[in-house]
Amino acid sequence: MLKAPFTDLPYEPTVDMFLAGLETEYNDREFKDGLLRLDPNSKVDRLEIIKKYIIKNQEYLSYRHKFLLVKELEKALLNKGYNFAAVFEYDYDKDEPSPSPWSASEIETPRSFFEDVFNMANEIWRNEILRAAMEDPSAW
Template sequence: MLMHPFLDRPYDPQISHFLGGFEIYDCEESLGEELSQYNVDCARDRKELIYKYVVHRFRKLSYRHKFLFFGVLAIALDDPAYDFGEAFEHEVVSHSALPPGWDEMEDSRVFFEDIYKYLAEEWSEELDKASQEDPANW
């Protein structure tokens, strides 16, 4: 069983983990201000955001962790009924917050499709390497 890279527990990636780099809780005046300069409905801005806050953030994961993480996204994208908007919803009791207005983007699925596309490009060799192995042996 593949263990979490930083915690002593099994690795269980979630769709919401792709948004961790955009977390502005207690950083509203720094990261929050920076992210407010972008329009998540603009393809060019999304690409820049994804490279800066997703691709860059997860570059140090092992190829096996990337493979499982990427697989979670692939499964969700294969489900036409999957509600990607849930990942952007703010829970009042949570110590988590995404930039204001992100929960109102035109199409949250497109945001995750772009994440998938850019990660597939960046991680292609590592994903291929992991696909040659049996995850049951990790």
């Protein structure tokens, strides 16, 4: 079983893990200012947000972790009823805020935001995803 990085716990990826790179609370002012000057509804800015903050934040993951994370997002995207807006909101069940500095009401189309994340992750991590896809996940 694949373990979560730096732990002995099983790796259980979720869609909201992609937003970890948007966390501003524990980053410096320059990081926060740079992120907040971008508009998540602008296609150009959105791609910069995804590449510079979301994908970059996940680079520590192994190719297997990246593969499973992208597969989890793919599964959500295939589910027409998946509520992507909820990922941008406070999770009352877990008593956790979203790492996103933007609420769901500020994101015009949360689903398309994650479609762009999916496409960019597949583009940037292409070789790693292909490598993991050639393996048997039950052997991890």
